[in-house]
Amino acid sequence: xxxxxxxxxTVCKNCKTRFIGTYCPYCxxxxxxxxARRSSGGLIGGLLQFIFSLIILxxxxxxxxxxxxxxxxxxxxxxxxARAILDSVRNAVPNSVWDYYxxxxxxxxxxxxxxxxxxxxxxxx
Numbered sequence: 001x002x003x004x005x006x007x008x009x010t011v012c013k014n015c016k017t018r019f020i021g022t023y024c025p026y027c028x029x030x031x032x033x034x035x036a037r038r039s040s041g042g043l044i045g046g047l048l049q050f051i052f053s054l055i056i057l058x059x060x061x062x063x064x065x066x067x068x069x070x071x072x073x074x075x076x077x078x079x080x081x082a083r084a085i086l087d088s089v090r091n092a093v094p095n096s097v098w099d100y101y102x103x104x105x106x107x108x109x110x111x112x113x114x115x116x117x118x119x120x121x122x123x124x125x
Contacts, residue, residue, distance in 0.1 A: 065089065069105075070113055 010031060011017070012024040019025055041049070065086075072082035090098060 066109065070109075 007020045009018040009020055012029050014027045014029045017024055017026050023030055068082050072079050072086055
């Protein structure tokens with residue numbers, strides 16, 4: 001007698017998709033088992049998460065730029081790649097932003113960097 005060579009499909013209880021295997025390819029439920037769904041927060045919650053993640057990304061990029069700026073200016077021409085990255089960023093951003101950055105750097109950042117440098121000089125001497 002011929003054997004049935006067709007594979008048995010499973011129907012997912014979450015999304016009603018027929019699939020073969022252990023996990024549903026659309027919702028990830030194991031063996032089509034029903035899982036409790038997590039509330040996503042809706043449109044406003046998603047928008048706030050997106051804006052918050054953009055703010056965090058902007059902060060990380062600003063910190064990376066500041067560190068790169070101080071490293072490139074401290075070592076002169078030794079870091080050509082850092083200087084090239086800084087020059088390309090300076091060409092992409094308007095000059096008014098760089099004026100504000102220069103003011104912020106002279107008023108606050110130089111003192112903070114000097115204090116951090118002094119701290120590590122005293123700590124590791």
